[in-house]
Every structure is written in structure tokens, then in C-alpha cells.
Amino acid sequence: MRDQPTQILHVVLIKATRYDDDGYPMRHWWGVLPSNTLACLVGLTDAVQRDHTLGDGVEIRRYMYDEAVQKVPIRKLARLHRPPYERVIVGLVGVQSNQFPRACDIAHAFQREGVHDILIGGFHVSGSIALAEPGTIPSEIQQIMDEGITVVKGEVEGHWGDILKDIVEDRRKRLYDFGEPKPDMSYQPLPVVDKQYLKHFMQANFATLDLSRGCIWDCEFCCIINVHGKTMRHRDAEHIAATIRRNYALGVNFYFFTDDNLARAKNWEAFFDMLIRLREEEGIAIEFMIQADVPSYRMKNFILKAKQAGCTKVFLGVESLDTETLQAAGKRQNVAASARDCVAAYEAAGIGTHAGYIIGFPTDTYESVMRSIDRLIDEVKPSTASFFMLTPLPGSMDHVKLRQRGEWMAEDFNLYDSFHETTRHPHMQDGQWTKAYQDAWAKFYSYDNIKAILLRTKTESAYWNTFKNLIWYKSSIFVYREHPMISGFIRFKGRKARRPGLPIEPVWVYWPKRIAELGGEYYRWWLLFKECKSLWLETRKESLLERYAVEKLSRLRDEVASRLPQLGSINESVADPHFATRLSQTAQEWGQFVADLERSWRSLRHIEGLKVLPRLHGVWHSLSQAATQVEGRAGQVSQQLWQDVRAETGRALQRTVEECEAVRDMLQSLRQRSLLREARRVMQFVRCLARKDWSLEAIPLPTEQISQ
Numbered sequence: 001m002r003d004q005p006t007q008i009l010h011v012v013l014i015k016a017t018r019y020d021d022d023g024y025p026m027r028h029w030w031g032v033l034p035s036n037t038l039a040c041l042v043g044l045t046d047a048v049q050r051d052h053t054l055g056d057g058v059e060i061r062r063y064m065y066d067e068a069v070q071k072v073p074i075r076k077l078a079r080l081h082r083p084p085y086e087r088v089i090v091g092l093v094g095v096q097s098n099q100f101p102r103a104c105d106i107a108h109a110f111q112r113e114g115v116h117d118i119l120i121g122g123f124h125v126s127g128s129i130a131l132a133e134p135g136t137i138p139s140e141i142q143q144i145m146d147e148g149i150t151v152v153k154g155e156v157e158g159h160w161g162d163i164l165k166d167i168v169e170d171r172r173k174r175l176y177d178f179g180e181p182k183p184d185m186s187y188q189p190l191p192v193v194d195k196q197y198l199k200h201f202m203q204a205n206f207a208t209l210d211l212s213r214g215c216i217w218d219c220e221f222c223c224i225i226n227v228h229g230k231t232m233r234h235r236d237a238e239h240i241a242a243t244i245r246r247n248y249a250l251g252v253n254f255y256f257f258t259d260d261n262l263a264r265a266k267n268w269e270a271f272f273d274m275l276i277r278l279r280e281e282e283g284i285a286i287e288f289m290i291q292a293d294v295p296s297y298r299m300k301n302f303i304l305k306a307k308q309a310g311c312t313k314v315f316l317g318v319e320s321l322d323t324e325t326l327q328a329a330g331k332r333q334n335v336a337a338s339a340r341d342c343v344a345a346y347e348a349a350g351i352g353t354h355a356g357y358i359i360g361f362p363t364d365t366y367e368s369v370m371r372s373i374d375r376l377i378d379e380v381k382p383s384t385a386s387f388f389m390l391t392p393l394p395g396s397m398d399h400v401k402l403r404q405r406g407e408w409m410a411e412d413f414n415l416y417d418s419f420h421e422t423t424r425h426p427h428m429q430d431g432q433w434t435k436a437y438q439d440a441w442a443k444f445y446s447y448d449n450i451k452a453i454l455l456r457t458k459t460e461s462a463y464w465n466t467f468k469n470l471i472w473y474k475s476s477i478f479v480y481r482e483h484p485m486i487s488g489f490i491r492f493k494g495r496k497a498r499r500p501g502l503p504i505e506p507v508w509v510y511w512p513k514r515i516a517e518l519g520g521e522y523y524r525w526w527l528l529f530k531e532c533k534s535l536w537l538e539t540r541k542e543s544l545l546e547r548y549a550v551e552k553l554s555r556l557r558d559e560v561a562s563r564l565p566q567l568g569s570i571n572e573s574v575a576d577p578h579f580a581t582r583l584s585q586t587a588q589e590w591g592q593f594v595a596d597l598e599r600s601w602r603s604l605r606h607i608e609g610l611k612v613l614p615r616l617h618g619v620w621h622s623l624s625q626a627a628t629q630v631e632g633r634a635g636q637v638s639q640q641l642w643q644d645v646r647a648e649t650g651r652a653l654q655r656t657v658e659e660c661e662a663v664r665d666m667l668q669s670l671r672q673r674s675l676l677r678e679a680r681r682v683m684q685f686v687r688c689l690a691r692k693d694w695s696l697e698a699i700p701l702p703t704e705q706i707s708q
């Protein structure tokens with residue numbers, strides 16, 4: 001049995017959010033993208049505990065909070081701090097520039113509660129220090145260091161245990177610089193999936209992982225190369241396989257591989273081969289999204305293997321369609337490659353494409369941006385797109401150049417989210433830049449373009465994946481007026497949780513405003529919902545069951561119609577019993593077909609299918625009646641009786657033909673009557689959204705029925 005620990009270390013890992021324009025932290029009921037940095041730090045902390053890096057006497061209890069979807073109970077956590085036996089360590093991880101003010105405010109709140117072992121790491125501090133004037137520390141970072149907060153530059157793989165040890169031994173430094181050399185990632189602890197955490201996201205089966213870090217290109221607006229470096233480093237593919245297996249058992253089968261450019265990971269092929277093997281040999285069929293550069297479509301086997309491995313979506317850094325702009329931005333790799341060919345190649349392989357597009361390069365004007373968006377829609381044709389305003393991110397060469405030229409840059413880092421103007425544009429002033437950005441979103445996500453995108457999808461699953469993404473994007477922009485990458489569903493806004501320096505509004509000011517805001521949001525949701533429903537009615541793929549029923553009805557109609565002349569020629573001297581047998585066989589087969597169809601439609605709760613069922617039974621009834629009549633009269637020899645048979649059976653068969661035509665028309669016209677039965681259609685739409693699959697493969701008919 002393990003001895004009682006002499007010290008308990010409460011390691012609180014927090015991914016800070018940013019403030020909205022009114023100064024309220026952005027938090028949603030459901031988020032869309034789990035944080036990979038948080039998962040990485042959880043993995044590293046668990047490894048420190050597992051390996052007893054801090055010695056047997058120290059027990060680690062770790063807590064993780066993603067402020068985008070969770071409230072951080074600062075006071076409650078601070079109460080755990082009872083030194084020297086119990087200590088709380090706060091790690092503000094993966095802090096980007098736009099989250100830096102919020103992260104600092106959280107750190108200050110912990111300090112006020114008596115917790116002082118606080119660390120801040122991530123892109124802002126790492127990138128800013130990396131590109132600061134030699135020997136200097138940017139002022140906002142120096143300030144938090146002076147306040148007693150520890151700054152961690154670079155990646156902590158291979159160092160996390162040492163940092164925690166320093167804290168335990170009261171040797172915590174103000175700055176840990178792990179910029180160079182960068183850690184070998186091959187066998188570093190992997191990001192850990194926490195099922196409780198994933199429940200805060202729209203898809204609880206969705207997690208993140210990174211295979212590699214770094215990028216080989218030189219884009220001047222990018223800070224990734226100055227934090228993760230230009231030499232690609234990667235994890236061992238088999239090392240990742242073990243985690244994917246473990247996560248699969250927990251129900252995780254969909255990933256976002258967060259590598260900034262997975263196409264340049266040196267072991268991408270071994271990685272895809274491993275995923276293909278898992279799929280084929282162990283039945284672990286995961287699906288995933290990746291980020292890749294535009295020239296990746298020319299890499300031998302890259303798209304092919306990505307598809308075989310389960311890739312459903314690729315995020316492409318298109319950034320601009322203007323050659324001169326791309327040259328000036330250092331994105332020369334896109335000059336030689338064609339965004340249109342790239343998108344076409346991925347889409348042809350069945351991988352949905354997402355184009356990242358930047359607005360506000362120095363050569364852009366409002367008119368040129370609008371022309372480019374038209375080209376993006378008409379020529380490049382990605383399934384989805386995101387727009388960003390060019391931002392001189394600390395840690396990018398753009399930031400260095402503006403600083404050296406002494407140009408104005410916004411002082412509030414909260415604005416450095418790529419959706420605000422943070423510097424002056426040479427051609428777009430007085431709000432024109434923001435207007436170009438907003439109009440780009442509106443143009444791309446217009447009804448007509450969404451309809452065209454949905455009609456381009458080739459399979460049922462591609463259709464629903466695209467639909468789901470379009471709802472995510474459109475709701476973020478249209479309902480919440482936020483960028484999809486930081487948005488979510490159902491916004492929380494605590495009255496008192498306002499940015500320090502801004503007044504806390506009294507209840508009678510805050511609530512009327514908030515209620516009006518919520519009313520506006522729900523109204524816009526309703527409008528969006530109606531738009532989606534109408535789009536769905538215009539674009540949805542005909543279900544296989546419907547198509548199958550229509551085909552079968554056509555065949556039966558032709559078959560029965562061809563027997564009507566035969567009926568006229570039969571008499572007691574020819575092979576009447578054969579005619580009777582054939583007719584009753586057809587009736588039996590049709591009865592079986594209707595029963596199978598009924599079972600499938602009922603199990604799928606397919607409203608249109610259920611509605612036409614009585615008519616299909618009517619067809620069967622007429623057919624059976626005709627067969628029974630012929631059978632019953634077959635043994636009789638009276639000429640008069642045969643005349644009766646011909647007349648009665650003829651009428652029954654004629655009815656069958658008419659019923660077939662009526663049901664077929666009904667099935668087809670039901671698809672277009674969008675104004676009728678609004679409420680039921682809404683329910684049907686909601687159910688389809690939830691189910692996403694109407695295919696025969698889901699609930700198959702007997703194979704002999706399908707092959708007929």
C-alpha cells in the first residue's frame with residue numbers, strides 16, 4: 001500500500017477565453033472545438049504523476065477548465081490552497097494574444113485569493129518574446145512577471161515535471177525559456193481525452209490530437225513558425241495508435257488533427273497507413289479533419305491515403321486569390337499552386353474543403369475583395385470558408401515590421417482575434433475594412449451559394465456533414481455575430497463577470513438589455529431555422545427507400561399494363577391457370593415488398609413513406625383481387641363466366657395501374673409541397689438533423705428485394 005502523501009499538489013489547468021466587445025467573457029453552453037493544448041497539458045501532468053517525477057511523497061490532483069464552455073470556480077479552487085501540505089498551482093495554457101488580457105485577469109483573481117504559483121504559456125508570450133528586440137521582454141509580459149506570475153516560453157514537453165518540481169521546492173522562476181532546442185515529440189505523452197470535458201461540445205465523440213508541430217513555409221502574418229519552428233517535428237505513428245485505440249473504446253471516433261500543416265509532417269504516410277490498418281484490421285474506423293497547405297494536392301498519394309484513412313475535411317490556407325498579394329505576404333507556395341485545382345482534387349476524392357481567407361492585405365480594396373469572394377464562390381468552390389482580418393499578431397513578421405516602421409497598432413490585445421481592425425489599412429478606412437470582412441461572410445453564406453454547395457455534395461454523409469458545418473458557420477455569423485472558430489451554441493453572459501475597468505451594470509439596466517439581446521438571438525435562430533429547412537427541402541437527397549419504391553411502382557405498373565391485352569385473349573381453351581399463377585405470384589411478391597417497405601419506413605419514422613403506405617396497400621389489394629378472381633374462375637368452362645372474369649379482372653388490374661401512377665406521383669409531389677404541414681415538416685427536419693442517415697444501408701431491406 002502506498003504511504004500517505006506528504007504534500008498534495010492541486011494542478012489547475014485553464015484555457016482562458018476572450019472578452020466580447022462589451023467586456024463579458026465569451027462562454028457557451030456547447031462549444032465546437034475542444035482545446036488540444038489543454039488535452040496536451042493534462043497528458044503531461046498525468047505522466048508526471050504516473051512516473052512519480054516529484055517523488056513518492058507528492059500526490060498530484062489535476063483539474064481542467066476550458067473557459068469557452070466552463071466557468072472557473074476561482075474561489076472554490078483557491079480554498080484548496082492550504083500550504084505547506086496542499087498547494088494550488090494554476091497553469092493558464094495555450095494563451096493566444098486575444099486571450100492574454102483575460103488570462104491575466106484570471107491570474108490576478110487567483111492572486112487576490114492567495115494563490116501565487118501561477119504560470120502563463122502559449123502563443124502570445126512565446127511569439128512575443130521570440131521576436132522582441134534582442135535582450136528585451138515586451139512590456140505587458142514584463143509587467144506580469146513583475147507581479148509574480150511565471151511566464152513559460154515555448155513547448156513544455158520534457159520540462160513540465162521540472163517546472164512542477166521547482167514549484168514544490170520553492171524555486172519557481174519568473175521566466176522559463178524553452179524556445180530552443182525544441183523538444184523531440186516522438187514519444188512525448190499524448191493529449192488525454194476527458195469524456196466529461198467533451199460533453200461540453202456539440203459532438204461528444206469528437207477530440208483533438210496533434211501528430212506534428214511547425215511549418216516549412218514563410219508566411220509573414222503567421223506566428224506558428226516563430227513558436228513551433230520551421231523544422232517539422234512529429235510523434236511516432238504507432239505511439240498515437242495506442243491512444244486512438246483507447247479513445248475509441250471511450251466512444252471517440254472523430255478527430256481534428258490540429259497540426260498547422262499536416263501535409264508537411266515527415267511521417268504523414270506512416271500515420272495514414274497506421275489509420276488505414278486500424279480501420280481494416282481492427283475495425284477502428286475513425287474520421288478526421290486536417291489542416292494542409294494548398295500545394296498538398298500535388299503530393300503523391302497524400303489525398304488518396306488521407307481519404308482511405310478516414311479524412312472528411314481539409315482546412316486549406318488559401319488566404320488570397322491575388323498573386324501579387326500572395327507574393328507580398330510571403331505565401332509564395334500558393335502562387336505556384338492553384339487553389340481551384342486543389343479544392344477540386346480534394347472534393348473529387350470525397351474530402352470536403354474549407355478555405356481560410358484573409359481580408360485586408362495592403363493591396364486589397366473593398367472592390368477587389370468582393371471580386372475575389374465572387375471568384376472563390378464561382379471558381380474555387382470550397383464547401384465552407386472562413387474569413388479573417390489581417391492582424392499583426394505578436395510573434396509574426398508583420399508585427400515586427402509594423403513596430404519597426406512605427407505604425408499604429410491597437411494596444412488592447414483582446415482585439416487581436418483576427419476579427420477586429422488592429423492597424424490602419426492603406427485603402428480601406430472609416431469602417432470599410434470591417435464592412436469588407438462582414439460582406440465577405442454574407443456573400444459566401446448567401447442562400448444561393450449554400451444551396452449550390454449542398455447540391456454539389458455527392459453522398460448522404462457528405463451532405464449532412466456539409467449541412468452541419470453550414471449551420472455552425474451561419475449561426476455563429478448570423479445569430480451570435482461571432483467568428484465560428486470561437487463560437488458555440490447558447491451564449492452565457494454573467495452580469496458581474498465583466499472585464500476589470502468596465503462598470504458592472506445594475507440589474508435594471510443589464511436585464512432589459514440582455515432580454516432584448518436574447519430575443520434578437522432567438523428570432524434570428526428562427527429565421528435561420530426556416531432558411532435551413534427550406535434549403536433542405538430544395539436540396540436534400542432523395543432517400544434510397546423512396547427511389548426504390550418509385551422504381552418498383554413503375555415496374556409493377558408496366559408489368560400489369562402489359563398483362564391487360566393478354567387478359568383479352570384468354571379463354572377456356574388456353575393456358576389460363578398459368579396466367580392465374582403468374583398474377584398471384586406478382587401479388588404475393590408485391591405484398592412482401594410493401595411489408596418490407598413498411599417495416600423500414602416505420603423504423604426510420606419516414607413521414608413521407610408512412611403517408612403513402614395506405615396507397616401502396618391499395619395497390620396490393622387491387623392486384624390480389626384480380627389474382628383471386630382469375631384463380632377462382634380458372635377451372636370453370638362457361639364462356640359467359642370468362643367474359644365476366646375478363647371484365648372484373650380487367651377493372652381490378654386497371655385500378656392497379658392507376659394506383660401505381662397515383663402513388664408514384666404522390667411520392668414525388670410530397671417532396672415539393674413545402675408550405676403544407678409546416679409543423680410536421682419542421683419535426684421531420686429536426687429528426688433528420690439528429691439522425692443524419694436515411695440510407696438503406698442503415699436498415700437494409702432483404703437483399704433479394706434490393707437486387708430485383
Ligand code: SF4
Pocket residue numbers: 215216217218219222223224225260261293317
Ligand atoms: S502555411 Fe500556414 S502554418 Fe505554414 S507558415 Fe503559412 S500560415 Fe503558417
